[in-house]
Amino acid sequence: MKYTITIESENAPGTLYRIAGTMLRKKINIEELHVKEVDSKRHLSRFTITIFLEPDLMAKLIKQIERIIEVVHAEYRAVDK
Amino acid sequence: MEKISGSQALMKSLVREGVDTIFGYPGGAIMPIYDALYDYKDRIRHILVRHEQGAAHAAEGYSRLRGKPGVAMATSGPGATNLVTGIADAMCDSIPIVCITGQVPMAALGTDAFQEAPIIGIVTPITKWCFQVTKAEEIPEAIAKAFHIASTGRPGPVLVDITKNAQIELFDFDPSAKYTFPTRKSDIEPDFTEQLKEAVELLNNAKQPYMLIGHGISISKAEKELKEFIEKSGIPVASTLLGLSSLSTDHPLYMGMLGMHGNYSTNKLTNQADVVLAVGMRFDDRVTGKVSGYLPNAKVIHVDIDRAELDKVIEATIPIHADAKRFLTAITPLMKRRDHSAWIKQFKALDAEEKKEVGDAELYPKEGEITMAETIRILSEKTKGGAVIVADVGQHQMVAARYYQFRNPDSYITSGGLGTMGFALPAAMGAKVGDPSREVIAIIGDGSFQMTLQELGTIRQEKLAVKIIILNNRHLGMVRQWQELFFEERYSFVHMDNPDFNKITDGYHIPNELVEKREDLAAALDRLLAAKGSYLLDVRVEKEENVFPMIPSGANIDDIRIK
Structure with a gap:
């Protein structure tokens, strides 16, 4: 199943590495990636990441991503075919 | 405001967090911090370990008994990488520790400078949080945040890497600054x-x-x-x-x-x-x-x-x-x-079955070599279940867990999730520092002991009354057991031709005994427990003892084998 994950995080060095590392642990390949600062006052960035994953693993992955200290919020949605 | 160095700010920050002990090892990239520590000798006890892995495990043991984060300190490069096993261990078992590492100056980062290792890159997946400080003024907040994150929510290890320039630079230190951190959304x-x-x-x-x-x-x-x-x-x-x-x-x-x-x-x-x-x-x-x-x-x-x-x-x-x-x-x-x-x-009916099939024979053997189980049973009786058992990893760990009769909380410290051989000796050392009032007894296999036995030097130097029992079967017992049961007795590299542990311990000037006969065991344990300082027993146990019951790997829990 194809999913888009949206992650709001601190705009800090290493955050991408942490998120990518969480995916690497489950050997998930990143198909598309976009990062941009969305709130310069609060130094927040938004990651938009597209991956393929079995549906039952998706909610677990989001919870693992939300364990990252720099991550404020993460959510996902299935990509329409 | 006063101008102080990053290293001095680190000391003030550590004192503010209530740090009274650091397990560490100095080196080139952390020398300014050690120089600042020299002025804090009366407030912070620095324990010089013999290998940085020992510092991390000691910080874990300290944390388990003291109930607050243990601190481990190391220099850059190999000093920092030697902490890695202990950090991974603390991550698996949710133990709050704060590791502080020196790093090459900011200008030298990424140049393959002498003793440079990208420790943040290395420990990111095995820490709850890690942060590289490159400016002195970042230190107070980074340290406050490190302790906050390590000890709140599900606890875990944190590492703060401090470049050498940040240790030396002067900045305006505000002693009244307060740092508060909002609860993270996923922690609410x-x-x-x-x-x-x-x-x-x-x-x-x-x-x-x-x-x-x-x-x-x-x-x-x-x-x-x-x-x-x-x-x-x-x-x-x-x-x-x-x-x-x-x-x-x-x-x-x-x-x-x-x-x-x-x-x-x-x-x-x-x-x-x-x-x-x-x-x-x-x-x-x-x-x-x-x-x-x-x-x-x-x-x-x-x-x-x-x-x-x-x-x-x-x-x-x-x-x-x-x-x-x-x-x-x-x-x-x-x-x-x-x-x-x-x-x-x-439950009681099945307990009776277990006792008949397993317990009776190994807890009360009449003949043959000493068993691990009877050693633990007698130790448990003599200490009335009141000691802190720090077990390493392997058969002895399982036997100690099964047969020691724990009476008080926080009495069994071991490496559970990661299963780190070499954990027990340094962790016991840290536990004893964490609560000197408790009797701390390390139970260690002969294989595990040889992974970190250099910490006997630390135990001797710091006069730590850690009691040590080696359950010595001259084998990597758990691996041997699996090879016997699941690999057709193809004993692949599990026999150990061990050195004379008593001579080694003599070299560290720690009193010790060799126990080979059943009739000598109880009295030897009495002497171990009566000793004011550290004491070691090398107990020669049966070579081919198996730990049962056992759920074979990959089997259903109901398929637990009793023999």
Whole structure:
């Protein structure tokens, strides 16, 4: 199943590495990636990441991503075919 | 405002966090910090370990008994990489430690400078948080945040890497600055009123309810609340390896240990429960056996402070994101007083089987070599279950967990999740520093002992009264057992031609004895316990002893073998 994950995080060095590392642990390949600062006052960035994953693993992955200290919020949605 | 160096600011920040002990090892890139530490000798006890891995494990042991983060310090490059095993260990077992590493100057970062290792890149997946400080002024907040993150929510290891220039630079230090950190969204425990109602309904109507406890009980200091809950509800309890000693083993509702080498009854009857209440445990594969055959029919109430643990392995009927103490405090008044003696009788019947098949022979052998089990039994009797047992990893760890009769909380310290051989000697050292009033006894296999035995030097230098028992079977016993049972007795590289541990210990000027005969064992243990300082026994035990019961790897929990 194809999913888009949206992650709001601190705009800090290493955050991408942490998120990518969480995916690497489950050997998930990143198909598309976009990062941009969305709130310069609060130094927040938004990651938009597209991956393929079995549906039952998706909610677990989001919870693992939300364990990252720099991550404020993460959510996902299935990509329409 | 006063201008001070980053190193001085680090000392002030550590004192502010209540740090009284650092386990560390100096080197080039951390020399300014060690120079600042020289002026804090009266406030911070620095314990010079013999290898940085020892510093990390000692910080873990310290944390387990002191109840606050232990601190390990190392230089850049190899100093920092030597911490890695201890950091991974603390991550697996949720132990708060703060590691501080020196780093090459900022200008030299990424140039393959002398003793440069990208430690942030290395430890990111195995820390709860890590941060590289490159400016002196970042130090006070980074240290405050490090301690906050290590010790709140689900605890864990944190590393702060400080470049050499940041250690030296001067900046305006504000001693009155306060740092507060908002609770992270995923750490906010939601209101559980509704789930609590459903849980109470399930538990109060259960025919065969079963409570599983883990490390979370001791981390949230919920031992008293646990006792109150089970005594009111009458629900029998089993513990994971790291949950051991949260409940006295002589409590009538304590059924025993879970897991691959846990008790026969506790594992065998897991799937007979109709409602399972799991608190502060994470359904590790050593506990569940094959997940598809685990709790196929039970309703599961899973309580954990880490939201990511809920539904990770077992899909809970009622997942509750909460601290163990808060949950138990809330649920006890709602529980009906019930009697589950018929259900508990089933445990007792299987216990009798285990005793007949396994316990009697290994706990009270009449002939042959000394067994690990009888050593632990006699030690337990002589200490009246009051000591802190720090076990390494292997057969001796399982035997100590199975047969020591724990009477007090925080009495079993071991490397559970990562299974780090070499853990016990440095962890015992840290535990003794963490609470000098307790008798700390390290139980170590001959293989494990040789991974970190250099810490005998630290124990000697710091005059730490750590008691050490080597259960020496001249083998990597657990691997040997697997090779015997599952690899057709093809004993591939498990025999150890050991050195003379007594001579080695003599070299460190620590009193020691070799115990080879059954009739000498009790008196040797008496001398070990009577010793004012450190004391070591090399106990030669049966070479080919197996630990049973056992859930074979990948098997269903019901298929636990008693022999």
